[in-house]
Amino acid sequence: MIPFTVIGGFLGAGKTTLLNRLLRGATGRRFAVMVNDFGALDIDGRLVVEHGGDTIALANGCLCCTIGDSLVTTLLALLERPDRFDHIVVEASGVADPGRIADLAVLEPRLRRDGVVVMVDAGEVRQRAADRRVGDTIGRQLAAADLLVLNKIDLAEDLPGLRRLLAGHSAAPILEASHADVPLDLLLGLDRRGQAAPTETADAFTSWSYEWVEPVERETVMTMLRGPGRLRAKGIMRFADAPERRSVIHQVGRRLDVSDDGAWRDGETSRLVLLGVKPVLGSLQRE
Amino acid sequence: MTIVVYSARRILTMNPNRPSVTHVAVRDGRILGAGSLDELRGWGKVEVDDRFADKVILPGFVEGHSHAYEGGVWKFPYVGYFDRISPDGTRHKGLKSIDEVVARLQAFEKTLAPGASLLAWGFDPIYFGGRRMDLTDADKISTTRPVVVVHSNFHVANANSTVLAKAGITRSTNVHGIVKDAMGEPTGELQEMTAKYMAYRAAGVEVAAVLSDEQAVWRFARVAQLAGVTTATDLHNELPESTVDGYLRASASDDFPIRLLPAFAAGSVSPEQGIPRLQGLMKKNNDRLRFQLVKIVTDGSIQGLSARMRWPGYYDGTPNGVWNVGPDDIDRLLLAWHRAGFQVHVHTNGDEASEVAIEAVERALMTAPRWDHRHTLQHAQMADAGQFRRMKALGMCVNLFANHLFYWGDIHYARTLGPERAERMDACATALTTGVPFAIHCDAPVTPIGPLFTAWCAVNRLTASGRTLGETEKIPVADALRAITLGAAYTLKLDEELGSIDVGKRADFAVLDDDPLAVPPGKLKDVGVWGTVLGGKVFEAPK
Known part of the structure; x- marks a missing residue:
C-alpha cells in the first residue's frame, strides 16, 4: 500500500513552497505529487526527464501531475500507471477540505491514508478566519488537520494568540516554521521500512x-x-x-x-x- | 443559388418590426427575408416548400447552459422518475418506485457481458416518500458484478455489496459520504467525492473518455435537436485533446444537427496556460463548433447542500456550502480572462456566490474597463432584487435555472430555502423589470434538455407537487420564448448571428406542431416539436 498524504491550507499558506522543498529534497523516495498548477512549482529544468503535458517526470524518480478538473480521475489514472511510487502527495486546493481528499485513501485498497498536513499563514490566518465568506472554510481545514504547520511565523504579530486560535479549531500538534522549512520526515514519515531513524532532523x-x-x-x-x-x-x-x-x-x-x-x-x-x-x-x- | 421559401401557419420571428409572418426565405443557409410570399418573390426565382404549412416556426432554440455529458450518459440505462427522451427519440417511461428501478436493471443486467460493471443514471428517490435505495435493493440487481446507480443530481449514487466489498467498506469505515442505517451498517448510498470515486472505480477510469467521445457528442446533438434546439453549450469542459477531436470530427459533418459552444473550464489550469490554449482552439472554429466561452464554477448546488449562501443560510440550519473556487481565485481568474477579452460565465447557485462573482466583475471593470463584456451569472438561483440591480449596472447577463422550480422547488420550499426565498428563486420577472438580459436553461443532464419545458416552468412556476412557487416572478409566454431564443443568444454573444428570424441571420429554426402563443400557458410544455432546421438543412425528429 502506498502512503497517501494531503497538504491542505488556504491560498498563500505555503503549500507550494513546501512541495518545492519536497521535490528538491534528496530523500531517496519516489514521490508522486499531484498539484493544482505546474506553473507555481519551481522545478529545475535540468532535472526534468519527461514533460507530458499533464505530468512531469524528474530525474530523482519523482513525478508531478496536475489535478485539472477532477481529483478523482487524476488519482485513478495515476494509480493505473506502471510506475511504482513510494508515496503520493496531494496538494489540496486553497478552499478544499483536505480531510475529504484523505478519505479517498481509505476507500482505495492500493493506498494507505497517511496524514493531513494543513499549512497556516501566520500573517493572514486571523483575518481570514474572521472573514464571513471564507472563515468557515478555514475552520474546516484546521479541523481536518492531523498536523498543523504554522508557517511564516516571522510575519506573526502575536504568536501565543495564534497558537490559541489554532488550538480552538484543532487538536492537531502545531509545527512552527518560516518558508515552510519543516523536516520532511515529520510530515511524510520515515522511509518505507519505518525502522531507521530519519537522516534529516532539524535542531528542534x-x-x-x-x-x-x-x-x-x-x-x-x-x-x-x-x-x-x-x-x-x-x-x-x-x-x-x-x-x-x-x-x-x-x-x-x-x-x-x-x-x-x-x-x-x-x-x-x-x-x-x-x-x-x-x-x-x-x-x-x-x- | 436556390432560394427556398418555407410557408408556415405562423412564424414567430422575435423581430419586433415583424413579429409574426407566414413565409421565410432561405439562401446559402441564411435568412434572406421573412414576410409574405409576394415580398419574398422580389428576391428572384424561389422554390416554395409547403411542408411546414400547418406548422409554427420559431428561431431555433438556444440552450445556454447544458453539458455534452448528456450524450455521454445515454450510453447507460436511464432509471429516473420522469419520462425522458433518448437521442434516438425513444420515450423512456419514468420509474415510479424502487422496485421498478430494480426490475428494469435486473432485465438490463442479463444483457451485459460477464464481469462487466453495471452503471445506471437519473435515479431520483425524492419522490418515493422517504424510502431510499439500500443494499437489499441493489443486490437484487446483481451480487456478482459491480452495480452503481447514479442519482439524477450526479452527486449521490447507490452501490451494491460487490462494490462495497471491493473497497473494503464496512460499518467501521469512517469516511464522509458513506450513508449508514440506524444500526450503523452502510446502506450502499454514497455521496459527493466518495460516490464519484466508487463509480469510477467500479466502471473504470476510461469511462471518463466514453462520456465525452465523438459518439457522446453526437448523442447530445440529437437529443438537443429533438427538443427544437439548434445551438447548445457544453458549459464546462477541460477540453482535453480527445474531447476536442470528438467535437471537431462530429461538427465536420453536414448531418451534425446543432451548433455547439463548449465553455473552457477556467479553474482547471492557470490563465497563463488556459488563455493561449483557448485562443489556439478558436482557430479551429467552424459553422457548427464555436470555442469562445469560459466558465468558472464557484459553489456547489442548493439541493446538494453545497451552495454558498449569505446570512441567514439554509432554512433547515445546514451549515453553509463549499467553494469550488474561492473568492480570491474567482477574482484572479475572472480578471485574467476579462483582460484577455473573453466573456466569462460564472456558476453561482447561492446568493453569497453571486455576490462574490458580481464584486469580482466590479473589480475587474475598475482595473480593466471594458464595454459589452456580458459576463454572465449561470444559475444565480438565489439572486435578490439588489443583486439584479448590480448586475444591470455592471452590464452583466444572467441565465436562470427555471427548471429547478419544477424538479426541486418543493424541497427548496420545505427544507433548503424556506417559503420566502423559494418563491423568489430563479427570478425571471425581476430580471425582466430590472432590465438584466437573461436566458433560462435546463443544465442537462441534471434535468432533460427541453427549452419549451423550461419556458413552461418560467411561465407557470409549478413544482412537481403542483405548488405555485412565486406568483409574482411568473413571466409572460412571449418573454419566456424570447429567453430561449434571442435572450439566450445574447448571453452567448451570438445575438447578431442567430436567435431571431431576421434578414442575414442563420437559417436556424425550431418547427413546432402548435403555436406556443395560442395554446394555454399551462400547455406550453406539451407543444410538439416536429424538428429543426439548421443553416437551411431540415432535421425531422423521429416520431
Whole structure:
C-alpha cells in the first residue's frame, strides 16, 4: 500500500513552497505529487526527464501531475500507471477540505491514508478566519488537520494568540516554521521500512527508537504515543494482549491508527520509532 | 443559388418590426427575408416548400447552459422518475418506485457481458416518500458484478455489496459520504467525492473518455435537436485533446444537427496556460463548433447542500456550502480572462456566490474597463432584487435555472430555502423589470434538455407537487420564448448571428406542431416539436 498524504491550507499558506522543498529534497523516495498548477512549482529544468503535458517526470524518480478538473480521475489514472511510487502527495486546493481528499485513501485498497498536513499563514490566518465568506472554510481545514504547520511565523504579530486560535479549531500538534522549512520526515514519515531513524532532523526535533524482545503492555505504548510533543510514530508491536499478532502502529500528529498485520513472526522484536519535539523526547529518553 | 421559401401557419420571428409572418426565405443557409410570399418573390426565382404549412416556426432554440455529458450518459440505462427522451427519440417511461428501478436493471443486467460493471443514471428517490435505495435493493440487481446507480443530481449514487466489498467498506469505515442505517451498517448510498470515486472505480477510469467521445457528442446533438434546439453549450469542459477531436470530427459533418459552444473550464489550469490554449482552439472554429466561452464554477448546488449562501443560510440550519473556487481565485481568474477579452460565465447557485462573482466583475471593470463584456451569472438561483440591480449596472447577463422550480422547488420550499426565498428563486420577472438580459436553461443532464419545458416552468412556476412557487416572478409566454431564443443568444454573444428570424441571420429554426402563443400557458410544455432546421438543412425528429 502506498502512503497517501494531503497538504491542505488556504491560498498563500505555503503549500507550494513546501512541495518545492519536497521535490528538491534528496530523500531517496519516489514521490508522486499531484498539484493544482505546474506553473507555481519551481522545478529545475535540468532535472526534468519527461514533460507530458499533464505530468512531469524528474530525474530523482519523482513525478508531478496536475489535478485539472477532477481529483478523482487524476488519482485513478495515476494509480493505473506502471510506475511504482513510494508515496503520493496531494496538494489540496486553497478552499478544499483536505480531510475529504484523505478519505479517498481509505476507500482505495492500493493506498494507505497517511496524514493531513494543513499549512497556516501566520500573517493572514486571523483575518481570514474572521472573514464571513471564507472563515468557515478555514475552520474546516484546521479541523481536518492531523498536523498543523504554522508557517511564516516571522510575519506573526502575536504568536501565543495564534497558537490559541489554532488550538480552538484543532487538536492537531502545531509545527512552527518560516518558508515552510519543516523536516520532511515529520510530515511524510520515515522511509518505507519505518525502522531507521530519519537522516534529516532539524535542531528542534528528534527521534527515538525503542525495541522490546518480550510482549509489551499496550497501555505502556499508548501512553508514550499520546503525550505532548509527539508528532509521528511508526512501529510493529507484539502486544501482551495479542501476542500472536503483529500490530502495526501508525501515528501522524493527532491521528493514531493501530492495525492488525497478520501473525507474529518468530525472531522479530517489537520496534517503535517516535518523532517529536526535542525537549519532550529528551525526557522520554531519561525514562 | 436556390432560394427556398418555407410557408408556415405562423412564424414567430422575435423581430419586433415583424413579429409574426407566414413565409421565410432561405439562401446559402441564411435568412434572406421573412414576410409574405409576394415580398419574398422580389428576391428572384424561389422554390416554395409547403411542408411546414400547418406548422409554427420559431428561431431555433438556444440552450445556454447544458453539458455534452448528456450524450455521454445515454450510453447507460436511464432509471429516473420522469419520462425522458433518448437521442434516438425513444420515450423512456419514468420509474415510479424502487422496485421498478430494480426490475428494469435486473432485465438490463442479463444483457451485459460477464464481469462487466453495471452503471445506471437519473435515479431520483425524492419522490418515493422517504424510502431510499439500500443494499437489499441493489443486490437484487446483481451480487456478482459491480452495480452503481447514479442519482439524477450526479452527486449521490447507490452501490451494491460487490462494490462495497471491493473497497473494503464496512460499518467501521469512517469516511464522509458513506450513508449508514440506524444500526450503523452502510446502506450502499454514497455521496459527493466518495460516490464519484466508487463509480469510477467500479466502471473504470476510461469511462471518463466514453462520456465525452465523438459518439457522446453526437448523442447530445440529437437529443438537443429533438427538443427544437439548434445551438447548445457544453458549459464546462477541460477540453482535453480527445474531447476536442470528438467535437471537431462530429461538427465536420453536414448531418451534425446543432451548433455547439463548449465553455473552457477556467479553474482547471492557470490563465497563463488556459488563455493561449483557448485562443489556439478558436482557430479551429467552424459553422457548427464555436470555442469562445469560459466558465468558472464557484459553489456547489442548493439541493446538494453545497451552495454558498449569505446570512441567514439554509432554512433547515445546514451549515453553509463549499467553494469550488474561492473568492480570491474567482477574482484572479475572472480578471485574467476579462483582460484577455473573453466573456466569462460564472456558476453561482447561492446568493453569497453571486455576490462574490458580481464584486469580482466590479473589480475587474475598475482595473480593466471594458464595454459589452456580458459576463454572465449561470444559475444565480438565489439572486435578490439588489443583486439584479448590480448586475444591470455592471452590464452583466444572467441565465436562470427555471427548471429547478419544477424538479426541486418543493424541497427548496420545505427544507433548503424556506417559503420566502423559494418563491423568489430563479427570478425571471425581476430580471425582466430590472432590465438584466437573461436566458433560462435546463443544465442537462441534471434535468432533460427541453427549452419549451423550461419556458413552461418560467411561465407557470409549478413544482412537481403542483405548488405555485412565486406568483409574482411568473413571466409572460412571449418573454419566456424570447429567453430561449434571442435572450439566450445574447448571453452567448451570438445575438447578431442567430436567435431571431431576421434578414442575414442563420437559417436556424425550431418547427413546432402548435403555436406556443395560442395554446394555454399551462400547455406550453406539451407543444410538439416536429424538428429543426439548421443553416437551411431540415432535421425531422423521429416520431
